Amino acid sequence: xxxxxxxxxxxxxIEPDSAAIQRxxxxxxxxxxxxxxxxxxNETRFDTAYKAIMQLANAAxxxxxxRTLTSKPGHHQTLIQSLVKTVGxxxxxxxxxxxxxKQRNITDYSGDxxxxxxxxxxxxxxxxxxxxxxxWLGSEK
Numbered sequence: 680x681x682x683x684x685x686x687x688x689x690x691x692x693i694e695p696d697s698a699a700i701q702r703x704x705x706x707x708x709x710x711x712x713x714x715x716x717x718x719x720x721n722e723t724r725f726d727t728a729y730k731a732i733m734q735l736a737n738a739a740x741x742x743x744x745x746r747t748l749t750s751k752p753g754h755h756q757t758l759i760q761s762l763v764k765t766v767g768x769x770x771x772x773x774x775x776x777x778x779x780x781k782q783r784n785i786t787d788y789s790g791d792x793x794x795x796x797x798x799x800x801x802x803x804x805x806x807x808x809x810x811x812x813x814x815w816l817g818s819e820k
Contacts, residue, residue, distance in 0.1 A: 682745055682764050689757045690745045700738045704813070707734035711805050714798075721793040722786055728801040729783045732776060733758055735808040739765040742816060755780050762808075766815045776804055 682690060707730075713719075714728035736758040740746065743765045747754040759776045762768045768776075779801050785791050 682740075682743065682761060685745075685757070689748055689751055689753060690740075690761075691748055692744055693741065693746045695742050695744055700742050700816070703734045703738035703741070704809075704816075707731040707738070707805070707809060710734065711802070711809060714802055714805065721795065721798050725786065725793040725798045725801050726783065728798070728805045729779060731805040732779070732801070732808055735805070735812050736762055736765075739812050739815065766811055768808075768811065772804070772807075775800070779804060 686692060710727050710731035714724045714731065716724070719727075733755060737747075740758060740761050743761075745761070747757050756777065759773060759780055762776070763770060763773050779797070782793070782797055786793055
């Protein structure tokens, strides 16, 4: 399966915009830095690190010439799953990222507390994606 198979279902083709991609990378870096502030609640730190993951996945997808159809449900899931095709992350890592997405939904919609381990995992994955995508974008030039 390719990303082209998702055109009209959950993705649309776009012309990559290097300035927009750079803004997403910079926003992700700011969010990651904020998520590392230990004085914030676990819920805020987790949500901010998760936001960085979404921005990074979005940057990779846009650099590949696609954008999610946010009018359709499941665009966060599509962003995460697309990382296998865009930057070539392992399926096992994508599963971890998807588990973080599910944890974020639980937290947002139930008010459940976020454990330290979940915050640490989300930070770890955001840092990994930042390094992976930055390297990938550099090799794309």
